[in-house]
Amino acid sequence: MNQNDYLIAWGVYAFAAIGCLWVAFKLTGWMWRYLREPLRVxxxxxxxxxxxIDPVKEQFAPAVAITALDLAFKVGTxxxxxxxxxxxxxxxxAxxxxxxxxxxxxxxxxxKANQPPTAAEQAATEPADDEPYAPVDDNRYGRKPAPPPSASSRARVEPRL
Structure with missing residues (x-):
């Protein structure tokens, strides 16, 4: 194998390895971040x-390929x-x-501390109504009727069932 063939082989391997890395990125995309990133690394x-592989000629090969081939063919050198x-x-x-x-x-x-809170975080910090769907004018159970909303307050409007 001359120098030109060696460089072509490494180029083909680099192209295939980038494709495999892209596939690994796609396969780990759904995972939790602190598991996904170390797996990608x-x-x-x-x-x-x-x-x-040859210290005299200073030729290199992918370590995974050398390990797999030496173990598969029981060469072990x-x-x-x-x-x-x-x-x-x-x-x-690592x-x-x-x-x-x-x-x-x-x-x-x-x-994260400088960002304004999201709608979900704001809803979690608002006080919850005891019965948000209770009718306003129903006094069957001895409840006091709710005061009518003032024009200045921004009360949320609930659907009547």
Whole structure:
């Protein structure tokens, strides 16, 4: 394999790995954020971590492929090197992700504190009526009738059943 073939093979692999990463992003899109992001980091590490296969020629190959092929064909010459490279890249990526998450956390906290409350949060803080659908003029059960709404108050209008 000459240098041109080597670069073409890496280009094809990079294109396929980007496609696999896109599929992983689509598959993890529905998950909880703090599970989704580490899984995406792990998939990126598995797809894009190289390991050396020939120290003399300085040729590299994807560490996952070397590990899978050496284990499948029971060759075992580069398995431990590939696994150690994967572990090293995974630790580096996990450390960078933790640093990124720790930097992002107070920024999001302050942004959330500065935002106006949503309609759901406002509804949760409003005092709840005991019987929101009770008729106003019904005095059958000994209740006092509700005072008529004033023009200045913005009382909500409930449907009559």
């Amino acid at each position: 792990l998939v990126a590490v598995l797809l894009f971590s190289p390991t050396i 580069n398995v431990w090197r590939a696994v150690s490279d994967l572990a090293m890249y995974a630790m580096i990526a 450390g960078l992700y933790v640093i990124f998450a720790l930097i992002r956390w107070p920024i999001e906290k302050s942004r």
